[in-house]
Every structure is written in structure tokens, then in C-alpha cells.
Amino acid sequence: METSRTGWDQIPQINRDLLAPLQATTWWYVILVIGLGAGVAAGAGAWVYQIETGIGQTNLHKPIFWASYIASFVYWIGVSHSGTFISGVLRLSKAEWRRPITRIAELMTFISVLIATLCVFFHLGRVWRWYYLIPYPNQRTIWPDFRSPLMWDATAVFTYATASTIFLYLPLIPDFALVRDRVSDWRKPIYSILALGWRGSQTQWRALKWAQRIITPLIVMVMVSVHSIVGWDFGMALVPGWHTSIIAPYFVVGAVHSGLGMVVIAMYVLRRTYHLENYIRLEHFDKMGKLLVVTTLTLAYLYFADLLTTWYGKIPAENHVMYSMLSGPFAPAWWTMITMVYVLPLFTLTLPAFRRWPVGVMIVGMLINIGMYVERMLILIPPLVHPRLPYEWSSYFPSWIEITILIGALSLALLLYVLAVKFVPIISIWEEKEGRLHGGERG
């Protein structure tokens, strides 16, 4: 086949382009790392202060027992669905255009799950006793209570963290072998170990492909279950506004929505910084834009179904919560969220010309993520502020300590990602080659 011939000829160029980020470091990079490191240090300091003095450093108070930390936990688990969706679902549907994006998304998943777990630790009142949550035989002769949705959370997030680490590492093995042969400094032994003695023989490829073929559907199923279980943290509670059966599907779709938005941001930044215009092309922004339209519409449908039911039923406790968001104290936040999560994406990403404008798509991705974070806060705060006994109605806004800690968590996420780009080829090299050679008949 003639195209195979030119495909094979491209391979040396592909190697050069995609290995370039690992080889050169600019001053801007160092400055970025230092800046993010400062953010992480500030967050860590604030967290230590909070542990020393007590959770009272937040603005939480009865009846608002959960707030920004849990909202952040939900948000980061949501972002983590990006990788599994792009790498998993698009792999299963044999969508060829996913190839340059899978590594970007898988890295994002891996890092987001770490940060989400960190947010849980921020939230615990006695974090030094966190190991009470681990089921192991002990002299206290007591096990954790698996009836609690938080234990379902612990199991599911642990499974998801392990699975997404494996899912990130699997396709990295051939790339680690490639890098191992091209570096000769202190990094070589690390890459050698990670490459597991990979040589590219057909039996090794076969083992790798089979493992991918088995794990991909499993991890997609885990992805759906994880965010459903996070949703059930709220759905199982009696709090008015939380106890709704739509919460599990709503959370899963919302997670894919914000995750895709994050990936679009990473796609743009990496394409621009490392001149990857030949690999992350306009068609990729176009396709991601279309996916975002689908998630926007689905999420809007689910949210409307929930609001309609609440509005029509007029059950007092839920009614108060809903109107506090539509026209009450939370209205500015709510309308901002509606604009950023639903209205702007629908009015922009439905235009084919807009979808082929990478800056525009990235900006919409950023707005979606800001809007989704506000949405997570709106799920947490208004229902808790309006318990069934009106004597206890209250108000809440995060404290400086909370904001510092959460900015520290965000800085840590960005820092880990920035460091990873130097360690791992940011586009899956062998999958890119495979796509150009065969048209990838195995997907």
C-alpha cells in the first residue's frame, strides 16, 4: 500500500517531534514550576495550620457540615473521567481521532484522582485517624461500616485509582522503551525498569493488546460506577435537594462534561507550547467540540428533568432550596453556572467554524470547568443551608484557609502535570505511528 510506505517514512520524524518535550527545558518552564511550587507550599502550610488548630479554621458550621472540600472532591473526580472516557470509550468505539489525545487525558485522570483523594483528607475532622476507614483485622475488633455510602466511595475510588494507574502505564511501556534508548543520563535506569524489558516482539505486542482489550471495557464500567457512587453520597441522604434518583446519572454526565473541558485546555496549551500542530490538529478540536455539545445537551436534559419535578411537586423543603438558587441569595451563582455550563457551549460549539478555532474551544473549556465547580458548590451549599427545621437556616462562604488549601491542591495538580510532560511522552508515540500506518484496523 502506498500510504503504508509514506507512513513508515514518517516514523523518524514522529519520534523526533514527540520526544522533543522530554529533551529540552526552557527558563519559562522552570519559572512555572517554581510558581506552582509556591502555590503548593502555601496550601500545605494552610493545611498543617488547619490540622493543628482544628477544622474550625473553615467557615463550616451547623447545619453546613460539608462544603468546599467535598465540592472539590466531587469536582476532581469529575475531571478524572476525562481520561477514561477518551481513552476508554473512544477506544472501544474505534474512533481513530483519539490517538493524539489519549495520553493527555489519561495523565489527567491519574493526577485528578490523587488530588480528589487529597481533598477527602482535607475534610476529615480527625485526619490522623483516617486509617479507621481501612478494612483490616485489628485489636479493636471492629471493621468499617460498609453500609455507609462513604465506604462505597472509598472502595470505588481506590479501584478507580488503581485501574487508571494501570490504564495509564499499559500503553506507556513501549514508549518508555523508546525513551530508554535515547537518553543516557540519570533517567536511563528509571526508564529501563519501567520499560520492563520491552523489545517489540509480536508476542509482547499481543500480550499488551490483549490486556488493553480486556481492561478497557472494565475500566469504562468502573468509571460509570465511581461517579454514581460519589453521587450516592448525596442521593442516600435525607437532605432536601440531595435525595433524588437522578443524581447518579447527572453526576456521571457532568463529570464527562467537565473532564472533556479540561482536556481541551490541555490540548491547546500543549499544542501551542511544543508546536504539535501536525498531531493535535483542528479536526481534534472539532470532534471534541461536538462531544461537548452532546454532553451539554444530555446534562441540560437531566438537570431540567430534576428541576421540573421539584417545581411541580412544590414539596416545601425542596421548593425552598430550588427557589433560593433561582431567585434567592444563590441566584447570581446559579445564573453564572447556567451561562457557563449550558448556554455558552451551546451557542458557540454548535458552529462548525467556532469548533475549528482552538483558542475559542479552549476558552469554552475553561468556562465549563469554572461553571462546573460553581455547580458542585451549588449542590453542596443551598440544600445544607435550608434544613427542614427553619430555625437552623444559615449561610456560608469559604474562609481564607479553605481557599488557600484548595488553590494549593489546584497548584499541585498543575505542577504534577507539568512535571509529567517532561517525563512521559505527552502523545502516545506507538499509537500515533500505528494510526498512520494501518489506519489502525485494530483500534
Added chain:
Amino acid sequence: MDNRTHKEEIQGTAQNKTGSPKPYKWELVIDLDRCTGCEACVVACHAENNVRISGEEEAAQGRAINWIRIERSWEGEYPDIKATFMPVLCQHCNNAPCEPVCPVYASYHTPDGLNAQVYNRCIGVRYCGNNCPYVARQFNWFDPQWDAPLAEQLNPDVTVRMNGIMEKCTFCVQRIRKGKETAHQEGRRVRDGEVTPACVQSCPSSALVFGDRNDPTSRVAKMVKNDRRFHLLEDLGTEPAITYLKRLT
């Protein structure tokens, strides 16, 4: 203190069918027609249970800890205003929504019908606080502080809770334990009126009545059949152990 394990306590109740004594079922009756809103119960509870002092600033932040609170509402327009008072505390629900959601079993239901909070097991996840529809649960946001000589008046029968732990009304479980131990030593059941929580003891108008519902001679067993009775948020199905009485017509 009681040295029996959970298992023995549970198995102990299962043996009732063979004729051994029924377990206790501690319940409270609150007569709203008698409550004057004086808040003596609130103060007594603070004193008995070593509840931390919050201070003005913390109270303004909504962090004041009260295991029992008087919810005062106004009815009518001036000059025909009436104040109504409702003491709200942990309802010790039979079907408590706060118990299954604790991931570490810090909150569970004793065979006596009490909703127990195990302080040294609590890791401060605060799901139980969210799930209590009566907002009866409190959290220790900081370590407690008693300026001298207030620390001298702490009750030695009750632990002091450090920061990060949920707490709430226990029906003065330390007094119940004492009563049960005395009765056990004398080979009898606890008599009606022998065990009174601090709030019941301090109420000047006897609006609060505490007792064992499984004892047919107790005041509580008779008062829960009163035609003025209702439960708070009854439609949620939590089956509270607290019965309110109020003449509505």
C-alpha cells in the same frame, strides 16, 4: 463500666423470648403546653455533659454547641403575638438516618434504644450531621477551653471531647449506666423516676418526662398514649423516641 461486648449485648436481647426480662427502651415525653422557654434544660445539659463554652464570636458564626435547644417562634401580629417554644434535641430515632451513614460505626443503636456516639471512634467525616433532619448533631470545630477555675466544675463521669469529634444528646447515658448498675447489684429493674437526665431534672414546670417505655408502670409508658401526642417530622419515618404533647384545638 459495663464490660460486655457488642455481641453479648445483642445476644442478651435475643434471649427475651424465653422469659428473661425485656430490654429497656428509654424514651422522653415533652409536654409543650407546660414548656415556658426558660432554657434551664439547656444550662443543665451544658453543666452535666461538659459541653464546651463557645463564646460570643463563635456563637455569631453559628458554632455554639447546644445538645438541647429551645426553638422559639412568634405567632400572630402585634399586639396579639404569642411565643411558642419547642425543645429540640437528639430524638434517638429507632430508624435513625444518622447511624448507617457513618463509615466507621461511630454512631450506632444500643439495645436500650439509645442512639450512641462513640467519641474515640469518630474521625470527623460529618455525614451524620448532614443526615440528621432535626439538626441535632454538633461538631467540635476546635479544642475545648475552660478558663480557670471553670475546669474545676467538669463532670468526672463524662469525657471531654477534643476537636474533630461529633457529639449530641446521649439521654445522659452516664446516669442511665449508674442507675442500671445499682439496680443490677440489687437484682432488680430500674424503677421509674430513678434515672433522670439533667434536662428532665432541671425543668421547673416538669415539662420533660423520662423513663422506660417497656415498663408498663412508668409515666412515660402512659403518657405516650395521650391524645395530644405527635412526633417531630413524623413523615420521614425516623420513629423518634421523643413524643411531644400539645393541645392543638
Added chain:
Amino acid sequence: MEEREDKPILLYGLFDAQVKLTSLIDQVRREGVHDDAIEVISPVPLSDMMVVKPVTIPLYAFTIIAGLFGIGVGIFFAGGTAALYPIRTGGKAIVAPPVVGIISYETMMLLAIITTFVAMVVKIVFLYRSGAQHDPAIDEGAIGISVRLFPHDVRRSVLRDILRQAGAKEIHER
């Protein structure tokens, strides 16, 4: 590199991507070389018909067995620990079926995924020890064939000729 009579050597040829792989492998096979001794090395997975070795234990067998074991682990955690240490919470059953279901689902997935991954790693590492050395030129867009022979094997020179005729850029013996 001294050749010992009992230690196998690897006859290795590096080819351009245009090499006619199937006919070359057939020629080697016709010389009586067993499928187990032939390896094809490439920078991307080639389609199945060029894979030479047959499959021993299918990977999904590990997955299924590990999944079943994972379900057992989940039943133990959610149901077994509750039954062993019964503590009453709310009106919920001590052993709650939906809870056991959810936890078992997650532990099933966890063990299935981990076991599949570990089995794959073992396979990859094991093949390293018994196969050809790594050649960095492969990753620049070439295909390698390696044949495992004993040094005294008479077909050695015949196989070298076959490789050369098929267009090998380099031929090594290790």
C-alpha cells in the same frame, strides 16, 4: 563472544518495512525451524496473521478467575464483616444485599484489572529473557526477525542466506 555448544544463539536480521514478511517466515519454516524459535520485532503491533507464536493460556482466563475471587472478597467485606460483628445502625439490615452488591462489583473489577495487568507484565518480562536483544533501530521504522538456533545447527548458513536474499540491512548473531 565464545560460542558454547549447548547455549542457543540468536540469528537476527534487520529489514526495511517493505520486506515481504509472510513469504520470508514461510521460507524459514520450510527449513524446519519451529514456530517457537521465530520472533518478529516491530515498532507497532502488526496484524495478527504475522504473529508466529500460538497462544498458551488466554489472558482473559486470569481475568475471569480473578473477578470471581474479587466478588468473594466483596461479599466477605460487606457481608462477612457485618455478620461477624453485628452492630445495629438505623433500621437497616445487618447484612444489606444492595451494599454487598455494590462492594462486590467494585472488588470484582479491582481484582480482575490488577490480575490481568500482572499476568501481562509477567508475560512481557518472561519473553524478554528468552528472546532477542533490543535493537533501537526498530523504533526508527524497521522490522526485525530473530531465529533461535543451537550453534552446531546445520541450517545456520542456509538461514543467513534466506535473510540476506529477503533484503536484510544487517545480520547479527548473538
